[in-house]
Amino acid sequence: MAEAPNPEPSVLIVDDDLGVRNVIARMLTINHFRITDADNAEKALELVKSNPFDLIICDIHMPGMSGLEFLEELKKIDPGIASIIITSNDNVDVAVKALKAGALGFIPKPFSGPELIETIKSALSSAQLMRETMSLKVFFPLLENASIALLNALEAKDHDSQGHSQRVANYSRIVAETPSLELTKEQIRNIYLGGLFHDIGKIGVPDKILKKAGNLTSEEYTEMSHHPEIGARILGRVEGLEDSSLIILQHHERLDGSGYPYGLKGDQITLGARIVGIADAFDDMTSKRVYADGLPKEDAIEILISGKGRLFDPVLVDIFLALI
Incomplete structure (x- = not known):
């Protein structure tokens, strides 16, 4: 306790x-x-x-x-x-x-x-x-069981997230496996886990914000924007997940510095976070939420294309769209 x-x-x-x-x-x-x-x-x-x-x-x-x-x-x-x-x-x-x-x-x-x-x-x-x-003593050898428990806890708290984390992880892994990116198996694993746990920090966000049907107030938005930091802190203490925790921390950063929590720009954002950010945005747009119905896939694709070079890495967007 x-x-x-x-x-x-x-x-x-x-x-x-x-x-x-x-x-x-x-x-x-x-x-x-x-x-x-x-x-x-x-x-x-x-x-x-x-x-x-x-x-x-x-x-x-x-x-x-x-x-x-x-x-x-x-x-x-x-x-x-x-x-x-x-x-x-x-x-x-x-x-x-x-x-x-x-x-x-x-x-x-x-x-x-x-x-x-x-x-x-x-x-x-x-x-x-x-x-x-x-205090739960979640160590890396128990990661598979721990991941199920953590994600189940998040999905019980935020029903809109059901299946979202797994889809983002799968999208991210597929992009990371693209030969032209020349990533190692360890890097691909870290990106997959970063996608799987990218929203785990929402465990620390009040239910009244997660489940709000209308627009968030500026104060509520600020509180919601802390979830990457919370998630990075949760996973960053697990040996072997340091790189994945950095992906979690940065997955809402955008190329032009308009993202959060730190307004990073361009290459200041790690490659894994740029990949997970695209996968997360696409699945967010195409999934039904308490605050919005999902967009048709075609509309979500147009939004990703319009954000190339401004919000999203243009090379990674092209890879993502070619694969899906």
Whole structure:
């Protein structure tokens, strides 16, 4: 059984800049967080060993141990702790590396109080779900049985998703097996699993949003857009699924940067995520949902074609359409 949430979450701020630490501390104190700070990563690790923290906020660039190195060490002490990183506004590649290293979110400088609080709330929510999932001890040798259990849990929660994940996985595998892409068996497997689990993060989305018949409000859309992050965190802790979890994280990103959760562009989006994104979009459009009837296959094909080079990888769209 999960522990009851602390009414005043405890946050450790790690940044060599005293001014930044003070600004963040003021923002969080107003919102009823308990604050501890450290001016370097080494000191922060010692604090984590002796104190329970709900969240770590760390700068990516610090003297001595960097933020990325800190996150790697943090996982050894407490792999379920929530963490977010602070980075410059134009350094998306570093932010993606931080997410792979264990961060649950990032916030670019300069940031506002509401942006910071929203990122923190999302990270805490994801961490809670991840702890609950980790308690099930889902390890890679049990993946086949675990996948059935996880997908059944999602389909029980979201009836619209029944069969969707398997279809997306099958579409994605067929595209990945195209000889011209020259992918290895391991890469094809990772893409298949990324497709199979691409929506597993919806387990952490409230039913009232998943089952809403009308249009989502901006707040509801924002909450829904966190599901790739939640899903990536669930699968990313399973040894051997790190590449699949990155596909899950990025499958709603689009070539022109209009996707989510991080607005990645072009080659910043991994090949597997570009494949799964096309398969997911096609099956979404052609499947009946609580909020919409499915489109005819021909209409969905026209939408994919119109999105070539803007939303979807044009080479992969051509491969997908040739195969279906």
